[in-house]
Amino acid sequence: MKNIINQFKTINLDKIFFYSLILFAFTMPLSRAAISFFGILFIVLYIIEGNFREKFLFIKNSSALKGILFFILFESLTFFYSQDQAQAVKVLQDYFFWLPVLALSYKIKKEHIQPIITSFLFGMFVSEILAYIIFFDIYPFNGRTPDYPSPFMFHIDYSVFLAFTSILLLNRLFSKAYTNKEKFFILIFFSTVTLNLMISVGRTGQLAYLIALFVLSILHYRISFKSLFVFMSISFLLFFSAYKILPIFENRVNMAKSDLVQLSHSNFNTSWGLRAAFWIITYDALKENPLFGVGIGDYKLEAARIVKERVPNTINFSQATKEWITDNHYHNQYLMILVQSGIVGFFLMFFMFYTLFQMKIEDKEMNDLKIVFLTIFLVSFIAEPLWMKQFTMALFVLYLGMFISQKNEQLEHNNIRQ
Numbered sequence: 001m002k003n004i005i006n007q008f009k010t011i012n013l014d015k016i017f018f019y020s021l022i023l024f025a026f027t028m029p030l031s032r033a034a035i036s037f038f039g040i041l042f043i044v045l046y047i048i049e050g051n052f053r054e055k056f057l058f059i060k061n062s063s064a065l066k067g068i069l070f071f072i073l074f075e076s077l078t079f080f081y082s083q084d085q086a087q088a089v090k091v092l093q094d095y096f097f098w099l100p101v102l103a104l105s106y107k108i109k110k111e112h113i114q115p116i117i118t119s120f121l122f123g124m125f126v127s128e129i130l131a132y133i134i135f136f137d138i139y140p141f142n143g144r145t146p147d148y149p150s151p152f153m154f155h156i157d158y159s160v161f162l163a164f165t166s167i168l169l170l171n172r173l174f175s176k177a178y179t180n181k182e183k184f185f186i187l188i189f190f191s192t193v194t195l196n197l198m199i200s201v202g203r204t205g206q207l208a209y210l211i212a213l214f215v216l217s218i219l220h221y222r223i224s225f226k227s228l229f230v231f232m233s234i235s236f237l238l239f240f241s242a243y244k245i246l247p248i249f250e251n252r253v254n255m256a257k258s259d260l261v262q263l264s265h266s267n268f269n270t271s272w273g274l275r276a277a278f279w280i281i282t283y284d285a286l287k288e289n290p291l292f293g294v295g296i297g298d299y300k301l302e303a304a305r306i307v308k309e310r311v312p313n314t315i316n317f318s319q320a321t322k323e324w325i326t327d328n329h330y331h332n333q334y335l336m337i338l339v340q341s342g343i344v345g346f347f348l349m350f351f352m353f354y355t356l357f358q359m360k361i362e363d364k365e366m367n368d369l370k371i372v373f374l375t376i377f378l379v380s381f382i383a384e385p386l387w388m389k390q391f392t393m394a395l396f397v398l399y400l401g402m403f404i405s406q407k408n409e410q411l412e413h414n415n416i417r418q
Contacts, residue, residue: 013049017042017107025119028394029127029161030152035394039100046103058106064404065105067355071348072098078296078341088297091340097393104401113366113402117168120398124165125189127151128196131158135199147248149199153391156384159202160376160392163209166194167216167372170234174220175365198242198249203256208379210235212372219368268321275383277321278303278330284310285339293342300326302339329388333381336388353378356400359407370403 020041027034046055059065072095082088108116130151134144141151150158169190173183197205214231221227242249259272268277284306285294294302304326307317317325330336337345356374361367377386377396386392 013045014107017045017103018112020045021104021108021112021116022119025116025398026123028120028398029123029391032390035097035390039097039394039397042100042103046100046106055102055106059102062105062404062407063355064352064359064400064407065102067348067352068098068101068400071345071352074345074348075296075337075341078293078345080295081292082295082297084295084297084301086297087300088295091296091388094388094390094393097390098397101397101401101404104398105404108402108405110406113406116398116402121165121168121189124161124193127158127161128193131196131200132192148201149196150202154389155200155202156204156380157202157386157389157391159197159200159205160208160380160386161205161395162193162197162200162202163205163212163380164373164376164395166190166197166209167212167376168369169193170213171216171365171368171372174216177365194238198238198246201248201252203252204380204383205376206239207383208376210239211379212375215375216368216372219371266316267318269318269324274321274324275331277317277325278332278335280315281306281325282330282335282339286342289342291342291344293338293340293345296340299330299336299339300328303330329385331384333385333387336385356403359403361403361406363406366403366406370399373399373403 020038024034024038024042027038059069075095076092079085079088079092130141131149133139134141134151135146135149137146144151148155152158153161169186172178172186173190178186197209200206213235217227217231217234221230243253244250256272259270262270263273263276267273281303285302307322307326330339334346337349341348353374357371359370361370377392380386380392384392386396
């Protein structure tokens with residue numbers, strides 16, 4: 001075994017890691033299998049490389065990595081008081097995909113950032129072409145129809161990818177680091193991606209995009225009349241035009257209005273109504289397990305218990321609503337954490353995000369991108385538990401790895417200068 005490890009060490013692991021990162025970024029919007037393969041590969045390479053004392057010190061000196069590890073550790077510990085062990089194992093498998101962030105944050109260098117982002121954008125470009133092929137009814141790729149133009153992933157997940165890609169490109173348009181010629185091509189790509197977001201049926205990404213757009217305007221123009229004008233102009237142009245021109249966008253907006261009307265009449269059996277039902281379930285669940293939750297695998301059991309014991313005495317859910325909420329996740333990352341790991345887990349989650357937000361990256365474009373990236377996820381969490389989804393988990397881990405790596409590279413550079 002020692003000989004095998006020594007042979008591996010003679011291979012240029014840095015090059016393997018870099019080219020694997022490029023392929024990972026490209027295939028991430030396109031393939032679940034690739035996400036699984038590269039996630040495991042990064043962990044294996046990280047272990048084979050050794051240097052564990054250096055890596056331990058790297059983690060110790062990173063507030064962001066410590067915040068992530070504290071959160072994951074506590075979530076994992078709730079496994080031991082989960083009754084549904086099989087479901088708990090499934091959820092823990094999702095958290096397994098967090099581990100590559102250790103390798104990514106340690107191995108990514110400043111010169112790797114632009115090639116990785118470019119590769120990701122090429123992957124999104126391929127995905128976008130296929131989405132338009134579906135939308136214009138040229139070919140039903142993966143059996144998708146024009147009213148569901150999401151070629152590889154669930155529509156909510158795809159809308160998050162599109163929202164982030166559009167904001168990433170818009171951030172480059174605002175930046176002074178690119179030539180007018182480069183900005184011309186960026187503008188074209190931004191336009192097609194944003195249109196793709198509008199024709200997608202993912203209202204989650206559209207809402208997250210709107211909030212991220214507001215945040216991006218403030219980042220570039222501070223809180224001023226100009227930032228408000230930029231935000232209002234772009235958002236009005238995009239969303240009003242989409243409502244007037246795109247029937248698929250108009251239908252989704254009208255469905256949202258209808259959901260709210262039906263919810264006001266106590267009909268929970270709609271997209272937004274079912275989400276509201278999970279808020280009620282979570283409120284009741286927290287009454288009995290406020291601090292530590294019910295365990296990472298018991299969210300369905302808890303929903304079933306509350307539906308049986310509490311709901312008949314407080315609110316009249318239809319049979320279809322009862323069946324849905326006892327057989328699905330809570331469609332909200334915040335509610336999932338509260339039920340699974342209580343207020344302690346919820347606090348650790350926000351502590352982790354605090355460490356990420358306060359992590360200052362000297363490169364303004366990257367620092368702004370970090371802020372809007374985290375904003376998109378925090379808003380999207382309201383409608384979907386993105387950490388339970390393979391595509392969005394991979395997106396989260398890749399960019400977190402890049403952001404943390406840049407902060408730690410700054411610290412190393414500053415230490416050398418001193």
